[in-house]
Amino acid sequence: MYPIKDVVDLNDEVVRMVVEAPAISKKVKPGQFIMLRIDEQGERIPLTVNDANPEQGTITLVFQKVGATTRQMGMMTAGQSIRDVAGPLGKPTDFSGAHHVCVIGGGLGTAIAYPQAKWLHDHHIPVDVITGFRTEDLIILADEVSQVCDTSIVMTDDGSNGHKGLVTAALQERIDAGAAYDLVVAVGPLIMMKFVAKTTAPYHIKTLVSMNPLMIDGTGMCGGCRVRVGDHYLHACIDGPDFDGHQVDFDEAMRRSTQYRSFERQAEDHRCRLLDQLETVGEGR
Numbered sequence: 001m002y003p004i005k006d007v008v009d010l011n012d013e014v015v016r017m018v019v020e021a022p023a024i025s026k027k028v029k030p031g032q033f034i035m036l037r038i039d040e041q042g043e044r045i046p047l048t049v050n051d052a053n054p055e056q057g058t059i060t061l062v063f064q065k066v067g068a069t070t071r072q073m074g075m076m077t078a079g080q081s082i083r084d085v086a087g088p089l090g091k092p093t094d095f096s097g098a099h100h101v102c103v104i105g106g107g108l109g110t111a112i113a114y115p116q117a118k119w120l121h122d123h124h125i126p127v128d129v130i131t132g133f134r135t136e137d138l139i140i141l142a143d144e145v146s147q148v149c150d151t152s153i154v155m156t157d158d159g160s161n162g163h164k165g166l167v168t169a170a171l172q173e174r175i176d177a178g179a180a181y182d183l184v185v186a187v188g189p190l191i192m193m194k195f196v197a198k199t200t201a202p203y204h205i206k207t208l209v210s211m212n213p214l215m216i217d218g219t220g221m222c223g224g225c226r227v228r229v230g231d232h233y234l235h236a237c238i239d240g241p242d243f244d245g246h247q248v249d250f251d252e253a254m255r256r257s258t259q260y261r262s263f264e265r266q267a268e269d270h271r272c273r274l275l276d277q278l279e280t281v282g283e284g285r
């Protein structure tokens with residue numbers, strides 16, 4: 001069992017949860033993730049380790065309540081426990097040869113990109129962070145991000161925070177202004193990562209994107225997380241989740257990401273009725 005130490009709502013959709021997991025907290029590196037199961041009946045879901053504190057033996061997860069499992073997790077409180085947490089899984093982000101990096105996070109991707117920026121900052125490698133959100137109310141981790149980078153630019157689609165536009169516009173502006181990036185790391189919606197890669201391609205800037213296909217076992221056995229990268233199919237769980245953004249077939253990844261939507265809706269309907277009953281008997285938060 002993995003005890004929950006703290007739970008904070010970052011906004012209406014996103015929750016930060018600190019979980020006791022001493023072995024993982026000592027080993028995890030930026031870019032790696034865990035697979036968890038809330039209880040014995042629960043499905044396994046992958047979540048990136050947003051932060052780790054080896055002294056306290058804890059890891060921090062930041063998740064968006066999108067479906068059955070994440071909604072159920074969003075109702076859990078400190079003092080409860082998660083049944084299984086396996087990890088760290090996946091390959092750490094490869095920062096080799098990087099001297100000036102731009103880390104880009106779209107929405108929830110900001111939480112997933114945070115450890116990369118922190119690692120670079122801790123290792124004295126100059127790093128700018130560009131984050132993008134639909135609107136001001138959805139901005140997360142602004143203070144945390146600004147403490148682990150040289151420049152933090154927060155964009156909103158509607159300009160409600162004063163910086164209107166997409167992350168790609170901010171990236172293009174930085175490049176035009178002479179920022180000599182030799183690595184761009186992008187984490188967010190597939191469409192965002194596709195256009196970040198298109199922006200950096202003419203400048204031949206190495207671009208890593210973090211792919212988040214549906215995962216079932218997280219061990220390379222089921223093939224569910226296949227991503228087409230150049231001429232090969234690779235597994236996001238063991239070969240990734242980071243891949244060369246100039247080689248990823250984003251259009252295929254977008255098609256595959258909606259493949260199981262009707263099954264997920266059925267699972268959600270099923271769990272939601274269960275959650276309603278739990279709330280009625282007072283076990284909800």
Ligand SMILES: Cc1cc2nc3c(=O)[nH]c(=O)nc-3n(C[C@H](O)[C@H](O)[C@H](O)COP(=O)(O)OP(=O)(O)OC[C@H]3O[C@@H](n4cnc5c(N)ncnc54)[C@H](O)[C@@H]3O)c2cc1C
Binds near residue numbers: 068215261
């Ligand atoms: C390596 C990796 C790291 C991840 N890290 C995080 C993280 O740190 N925080 C976080 O909130 N989420 C993260 N995700 C996505 C997370 O795993 C899914 O949101 C979660 O599995 C959804 O489970 P659910 O039962 O709540 O929703 P489901 O009922 O399974 O799905 C609900 C909706 O979410 C969509 N969805 C499901 N899985 C994914 C996915 N992998 N990517 C995008 N949309 C998905 C579905 O298409 C559906 O529309 C990560 C995914 C991967 C592969």
Ligand code: FES
Binds near residue numbers: 214225226
């Ligand atoms: S999740 Fe099964 S092979 Fe990657």
